[in-house]
Amino acid sequence: MFGSTRHALGRGLAPGRGLRRSLPADGSRGVRLRTTRPKAHSRRREPGYAALVQDEIYKKLFAFPRMVEDLMRGFAARGWAVTIDFSTLRKLPAEFVSDELLKRHGDTVWVARLRDGRHLLMVLEFQSRDDPGMALRILAYTSLLYQELLRNEAPVLDPGxxxxxxxxxxxxxxxxxxxxxxRLAALIQPAGRALVPYQPSQSHYVLDERHASEDDFPRQNLVTAMLHVERIDSPSDLVAAVDVLREWFRCPEDDDLRRAFTDWVRRIAQRLVPGGEKLAAQMTLEDMRMTVVERVSEWPKQWVREGREQGMREGLRQGIEQGIERGRAEERALLARMAASRFGAEAAERLSAVLAEVSDPERLGEVGEWLVRCDTAEELLARVSIVRTGG
Incomplete structure (x- = not known):
């Protein structure tokens, strides 16, 4: 495991990102901060991708009690999660909430007993778009959920x-x-003192996953791992995320959750592989890591081929040269980011200076392999120096 990478992931920060804190204008609660993101090798989202993650991946992940517990302990209930008896955590039984209600309004509902005997419902909503009316939607769903619980005499009701x-x-x-x-109050016109007691009131917690600062993320938390996977933009990010997931999912009882994360990471890895190359649907995390490492050494050659093909189509020598140079520049940038992830910024800076003199795609591919296999920055730089001199 890479020391610098483990630290970055433990704090929930993908390597290579700068962050700026931005407090919500309305003073509302939740994790919402802006982040600057690198442009190179960005994993652009086509329309429908976020919805696919919500409907398929998130529902799989948050079908596991461990994910819900880490969400509560590290985020939504941080500071008072000790009052929740997580040994009683379970999905709200289907007999107490109709399928129609869940399909129309709620993604996932969990229930746990508080240590003083009361019950707590945790209603999870997965969003890919900012919704100005979310507070009203939450209130409507809460009201319908309460009606269902009363109608079905659910055991989460107290004796009264x-x-x-x-x-x-x-x-x-x-x-x-x-x-x-x-806060629902933000959607309602200001009320005078006489009318304030009669206005509906409710708040909800927001976790703005792609714009949150590592300062807000707890270590050794699966939701932190989820947020890091959400931010994967490059092969180096993917390799680092896989290393952390492999370390955390060592117990046999984690196999199902491991498979859910693996399926998600595989879908992201598929988008990072150039040329539409297909990855096997049943890949393990270990297989995926090795595949990415192997493919990294091949990508600069493919970028060169693509540049030549583009130049031939355009009938211009300039197109050929631009395509080749684009491949070289992108590969050098990728290798520098991988070096920063493994060995720190100083090693990355030294590597960049050496790579500026390397133009052979075969040589650049070798550097990509060494970045994963070398144990120290000194070993890596020594090997790269041999490459530069053609040894």
Missing amino acids: RRLPLVLPVVLYNGETPWRAAN
């Missing part, structure tokens, strides 16, 4: 048939920062 507590959580993975208010 009082309703359980509720914690609504919105997990947002859109490209732009979340701006919508998380």
Whole structure:
């Protein structure tokens, strides 16, 4: 495991990203901060990708109690999670909530007993778009959920048939920062003192996944790992994420959750492989890591081929030269980011200076392999110096 990478991932920060704190204008709660993202090798999202993640991947991930517990401990209930008895955590039984209600309004509902005997409902909503009316939607769903619980005499009601507590959580993975208010009061016209007691009131927690600062992320938390996977933009990011997931999913009881993460990472890896090359659907994390490492050495050659093909189509020598140079520049940038991820910024800077003199795609491919296999920056730089001199 790479020391610098483990630290970055433990804090929830993918290598190579700069961050700027941005507090919500309405003072609402939740993790919402801006981040600057590198342009090289960015994993652009076509329309529908975020929705696919929400509907397929997130529902798989948050079908596991461990994910919900880490979400509560590290984020939504940080500071008071000790009051929740997580040994009682379970999905709200289907007999108490209709399928129609879940399909129309809620993604996932979990329930746990608090240590003082009360019950807490955790309502998870997965969003890919900023929704100005989210606070109203949350209120509507909470009301319908309460009606269902009363109608079905759910055991989460207390002896006086009082309703359980509720914690609504919105997990947002859109490209732009979340701006919508998380308090219903922000959607209602100001009330005079006489009318304030009669106005509906509710808040929800927002986790703005793609714009959050590592300062807000706990270590050794699976939701932190999820946020890092959400930010994968390059092969170096992917290799680092796979290393962390392999370390965390060592126990046999984690096999199902491991498979859910693996399927997600494989889909992302597929988008990073140039030329539409298909990755096997049943790849393990170990197989995926080795495949990415092997493919890195081949990508500069493919970029050169693509540049030549583009030049031939255009009938211009300039097109050939531009395509070849683009491949070289992109590969050098990728190798520098991988070096920063493994060995730190100083090693990356030294490597960049050496690579500026290397133009052979075969040689650049060898550097990509050594970046993963070398144990120290000194060993890497020594090998690269031999490459530069043609030894």
